[in-house]
Amino acid sequence: MSDFNVLNTRAPRVDAHDKVTGKAKYTDDLSVAGMLFGAILHSSLAHARILKIDTSKAEKLPGVKAVITHLDTPGIVFGVSPARYDEQILASDRVRYIGDEIAAVAAVSPDIARRALDLIEVEFEELPLILDAQAALAEDAPQLHDRYKRNIVQEVHWHFGDVEAARSQADIIRTDELTSKMQDAAFLEPQAALASCDGRGYLTMYSSTQAPHYIQRTLAMALNLPLHKVRVVKPAVGGGFGPKASCSSMELITCLLAIKTGAPVKTVFDREEVFLHSRARHQFYHKMTTGVKKDGSLVFLEHECTLDGGAYCSFGIATVYYAGSLLGGPYRLANMKYDGYRVVTNKPACGAQRGHGAVIARACFEVQLDRIAEELKMDPVELRLKNVREAGETTCNELYLSSFGMKEALEAVRDSSVWKSKRVSNRPRGKGIGAACGFFVSGAGYPIYQSKTHHATVVTRVAETGGGVIVESGAADIGQGSDTMLAMITAEALGIPLSDVKVHSGDSDLSVDLGAYSSRTTLMAGWAAKEAAEDAKRQILEVIASKTGAKLDDLDIKAGFVTCKTEDFNIEEIRHDHRLEHRGFRGVALSGPLTFAEASRFAFHERGSIVGTGSYKPPVLGGSFKGATVGTSPAFGCSAQVAEVTVDLETGEVTVDKITGAHDCGFAINRTQVEGQMQGSIQMGMGEALMEEIKYDEAGRIVNATLAEYKMPTAMDMPPLEAIIIESHEPNGPYGAKEVGEGAIMPTIPAILNAIYDATGVRINELPVTPERIREALKKRG
């Protein structure tokens, strides 16, 4: 029996009813009187100098209220990492990918705005293109940005332990490669923004974003406005997965158009613009050399990685660091060398996407572990179990594992999938089973800009009416369910029913929250919510103690009632007052224990508004080497999965028959939501393994920029999923909770790749593993 009233249950989401009935408002649902519609002119060329922009015809079109170009912007460069600001709101003299923003229009209807774009004339001088990472690094390659020599945005050279010395201790050394493709995050809701500016210069933008805080900062910086006069509000959001974590030109343009016209302006991306804007998964080229002893213990890893990140840096610095740092776990590995290069090319810019930077690195390494197991004639699960770390250990790159259920997760999927009998028995040809593990942060240890800021604050206001509380948080519920998490933690910490907690969130006016990225919200905002609720509870109980003479330590609130350990708890006067002011109300307590409604109303009488506050700031984390901050986290999640597949050997078609997954989330605040994140992660990983790929023509244009042509798994493709929750009780998380939203994607790709090998006997080193690539590999083997 659980010690909790609210937590660890399957409580329905607080927004479930509004979402399933269509009442929830997304940005595009918002409409304001006098609203104009924004539209953006995107570059038709992947690399060109802009010689001339003529907007005169567009300006004359009736219904057009503003046409802006670079000349209408403050000319301040922006981006994600302050050290690599390299983006302009509108291109001044050069475009670097098909989709780069050149001009924008605000008009009285979307139709007129679109027709105005047709009237803008642009003269270009075409420049030589770079469409892949190898070409970008070539000696005589054109340079896309003056500041990025050899088109390298960031290099990483890490060396932990001593790889050279370790080489002689290894009995087996092997080198393997894996390359992937750029991906689209394919969230259901295209980006949209609605901005307005009042007469005093206060700017408000509603936006489909994951990170109101960073958007607020970027708007203030790039539009040269005081930070406190910029408010960013996130309505309901239909998914983000990373690309909505940074401020886009579209958001800045919409604000500029609102400032210029004095009217509210709404801009909504077409699906094709979602693809053009991208900021999704990079393209990775990994090469790994790993040494092991005969007994299977890992000795060293030497790792090289090149990332094709498209036209701008975006999150690229963090991405290239993550690609190296997160191989520090979940295994005991004393010696690790990493050389990473993040380059620019004339393709849409890549950024962060679920499992930021670490997904393909993990796939490459986990596939290599299977190949090593095969050479050692060891069971791949046994090889992993031999090497997994435990709680209390620190990785070679100084990541401290304060809780770590890796072994439990791996054993759980092994046993639940009946691994041993399936692996050894004589399976029919084309049937395969594979396993893999994963490792991920539970909240980045440092903000994107250098700062000692709190990462999350929560203000919990006790309703002055009595009976309920209102949680105010900047945290961004983008569909992952963080509002439900905040409500559940608040209800549990305060001792009241979930139905009496209301959450206001996703608004930069409410509190500071760095946003929904790096799997941080449950640990950080959840921590702050717990603190705020406990603060409010303490204040209420102080008033009750003072009035009744009870000792504060004897008082508690549970399931909506104030309890007292002693019997002489006299509540008559409080109850009398409460009844008097509620004549005519039904359901007012006449007898029984003191209700939270009575206690909280009484506390208001005595003290005025009762407001609890909470905040979370990580401790100082990580080593002192360059780049040591990326990969640090107050806690680490880990996971294991077993995939079972059937491969049609004649056509190469793959059917994933089942995936058994186990994830250590520390403690499940809401069991259904934890399983949902595991299922969503597996769906995304399966797509990346088998079908997702942005394809370009020779001019750098995406040829599959629609959800019809960009293939991702449908409901028909999804296998039965078994989600096993492992709870290792993380000391740094609220009630022991840590991440599940991203870590759960880590094992999916390699588990599927390992299963395909088991089914076919061929390894494919290029993602996605399409039927055609499987056939090619089978033919090559003969």
Place this chain on the structure above:
Amino acid sequence: MLPKFDVLQPQSLAEACALLKKHAPKGVAVLAGGTDLLVNLRLPVIPDNLPRSKNARPLPKAFDKPPAWLVALSRIPELHGITEVGDQIAIGAMTSLTDLAGSSLIRQKLAALAEAADNLGSPLVRNRGTLGGNICNARPAADTLVATVALSGRLELHSARGVRIVPAEEFATAPGKTVISPDEILARILYPISAGKAGSAFYKLANRKALEIAVVNVASALVLDEKGKIADARIAMGAVAPTPILAKQAAQSLIGLKPSAKLFKEAGKIAATECKPITDHRGSAGYRVEMVEVLVRRTLERSYEL
């Protein structure tokens, strides 16, 4: 974003033909389920007047100039429904793919067509999408057109000028192009039914299990004589030429012979020499040729089992 257009809703085939005749000079399109048309009508995000690179692949374009009028066929009773009369099944062009896939008559006597309809798009697309729409859209991979070609379907085209019948294999002339005139409407598709033992099957090869455009799709149809020998055979292949095509030599190789695994395998090999696929973002020419061999064999085997 969609361009501006007006929608006309005739109540009879004659009225529809009259409307088409009237508006054809100004630009008109026929609206069936709309699952292709409305997608094709969308304006490109990047305006056409901006310069494109010489290396850019041409943008797929359904219309040189967007039509000012759409003639919607949904309210015309004679375009709906499946009827079996004598030795033929007639299917109204506005019959939804869902109805087609769910019809026990079609499942029993035109299995390849039922399978093609059942594998097309998603439940939402199949509820709106129609047999006539899929055929007239005339994509090289059009699932129901491939099945219709294999099943010897004939297309009944109506206009104010009269009625004409076109064999399915002569209908498409290039990707998205057909012999249909701007003033004509595909009203019904007629399928002959053999009195003897007959079977057909369809196979769609794609990267996922729904919402797909085939990398290769194949439909085969067999008719056996009283002695169990193959009296008639047709094999249609999609996505391996600008239009769905017949593997005539492969089909011919079967005539008069007893069905066998070896025979079907050989037919697959012959069919592979009859297709002329290109390499595009869905698959390479080489893979498509290889798959034709496999899919022809498999559909023949399944046609025989039925």
